[in-house]
Amino acid sequence: MVAGITISSPKSTILQNPISLKEPNSSFPGGSLKGFSLPFKHRNKIRDNVSLVVAAAISTPSKTSTTSTSRGRFYFNFTGFPFPLGPFLNRSTIRTEAVKGSIWLFEQEQALGFSSVSTNIRMTVIKLKSGGLWVHAPIAPTNECIQLVKELEAPVEYIVLPTFAYEHKIFVGPFSRKFPRAQIWVAPRQWSWPLNLPLEFFGIFRAKTLTDEDLSTPWADEIEQKVLSSPEVGIGPYVEVAFYHKRSRTLLVTDAVIFVPRQPPKCIGKESLLASAKNGLAVKLLSKGKEVPQEPVVDNQMNRQKGWERMVLQILFLGPSNLLEPNASFAQMSQKLIVSPIVKTLVFSKVPEKVRDWIDRIARDWRFKRIIPAHFAAPINAGRSDFLAAFAFLDDLLGEREFTWPSLSLLFTSLMGKAASYFPPDDMKTLSSLDQFLVSVGAVKKTVSGRKRAA
Incomplete structure (x- = not known):
């Protein structure tokens, strides 16, 4: 059962500088949890609309001052399978301005169950030429979070779920009910585990589906999109949609790449x-x-x-x-653009052709100069060569790449990426054991298509 109870919040704005791959001392995450819950029925009438489904956000009018920060951060959430997603009662939201007057980042802490393991989860908001807001991967709609959005003084026009992953999906329904006039768009092939439940069960209604390189979306003139929709790598497919904001030359991804900062994100207590x-x-x-x-x-x-x-x-x-x-x-x-080892091992290495096609199309068509992932540090000052270098491990799976860039430049990119993605075998033991276990129980596939051919 998921219920979000939010009370009023204070106004706050915190500015941060982007992380640069060329500035190793800069200070400021990918796996996914799937889950399900039971419907929650609330018998009392309250002012906001309440949907009697999973991930319903229950908002009550505040009777306290808007300076009550702790109350503005209250959010009740005990869902997630096999581990619930914390914090369970209190989520601080930090807003930063990534591109002046154009892109803002909203971050909250996200914990794994009852453990002491936490990271940050990020929502990105882009102001369109229409004056409306385009929201990427919503986070928990606490009163503090919603107030920070409203301080941008623009209507929310579109809410986008760029992945199938539960930790991003769970807040789409509650967030959308705060902005009932906004259109909801979701990545294709949505699924959940252990029960493959419809989006309506998560409180997501009347959603439109994102498709690859769709030029008919209402934001197509400003934001382009490319879909990675892989074959099933086990119990379900991996789906992620990358976006490119043309005016700011910004690439948005969810879990494809990460940049672990030396210092912890400010939203982690x-x-x-x-x-x-x-x-x-x-x-x-x-x-x-x-x-x-x-x-x-x-x-x-x-x-x-x-x-x-x-x-x-x-x-x-x-x-x-x-x-x-x-x-x-x-x-x-840390301090470099990489593919998360868990995503690399359990997902991308299983379907290298699909991943290679996706990242090559991104690097070929989009001339980005910064990357905003949904976890760890952002914005990251990185371009196409840095992005390709993070995926250099695909060379060992697929053999020589056919690309139009100069061979020396490509060779340097490949070598740089392989060095960055190398981790000592001792550090990979837990992940290797997890992969073997998941293969043994049929959760992920053992065979990898497209491995490098023998000479």
């Missing part, structure tokens, strides 16, 4: 960071017999940083033997 810094059960199990100290965790910058590094390694299933001292493994995969 210190309590979560310190909880992750504690030497708990996960550290003990993965310490390989090393002595695990049990000192209390003091609130300081060093422990907050350790908590962030441990969070990242657990989110990406990396560095299990280094949770006690995560610095080396964290340094190996």
Whole structure:
């Protein structure tokens, strides 16, 4: 059951600079959870429209001052399968301006179940020439979040779900009821697990389907789109829609690539960071017999940083033997544009031809200079060569690429990408074991089409 209860919120705006691949010291995530819930029926009449379906957001008029930040962040959510998605009662929203007067980022913390593992989840809002707003991957519509949207002083015209992934899907219904005049557009081939439920069950009604390179969308003159719709890699297909905002030369993706910042996102609270810094059960199990100290965790910058590094390694299933001292493994995969190891291993390596076609079309047709993913750092100052380099691992699966770029430039891009995507075998043990387990139970496919042909 999902119910969102939101109360009024304060006004706040925080500005941040973009992350650049050429500035390694800049400060400021991909797997997906699927889920289902039972219908929630509310018998009382309240002022806002309430839909009696999963992911229904229940909004009550505030009787307190709009300066009550904690009340404005209240949101009740206990859904998610096999783990519920936290925080369960309180979600802070931080708004940043990615492109002046044109693109804004809204971020909230998102935790995995009852664990101390958290990351950030991002909604991107673009102001169209019409003066309306185009919303990409909605987040929890707390009163604080909605107030920050309304401060842009423009109507929400379109709400876009760019993926099948549950953690992005769950908030589309509640968010759309805050803006009932907005059109809803969703990625094709939607599915959920363990039950493949219709969108209406998630509170998403009258949605239109996004199609590849569709020039008939109402935003086609300003924002283009390309769909990655893979064959089933196990229990369902991987679907993600990339968008290109032409005026700002910005590429929007969901989980395709990430840039892990050295410092934790501001929306992740210190309590979560310190909880992750504690030497708990996960550290003990993965310490390989090393002595695990049990000192209390003091609130300081060093422990907050350790908590962030441990969070990242657990989110990406990396560095299990280094949770006690995560610095080396964290340094190996942070501060660069990469494909999330879990997405690379469990999805993209299973369908390399589809992924190659998608990323090559993106690099060929769109001259972007920044990338905004739905997790970790953004905006990222990165262009086509950086994007292609992140997918250089496909070369080993498909062989030599046929491309019109100069061979030396392509060779450098490939070498740079392979170096960036390399992780020590010891750091990949947990992920490799997970892949083998999922293959054994039929959750993902064992065979990989298009592997490099023998000479």
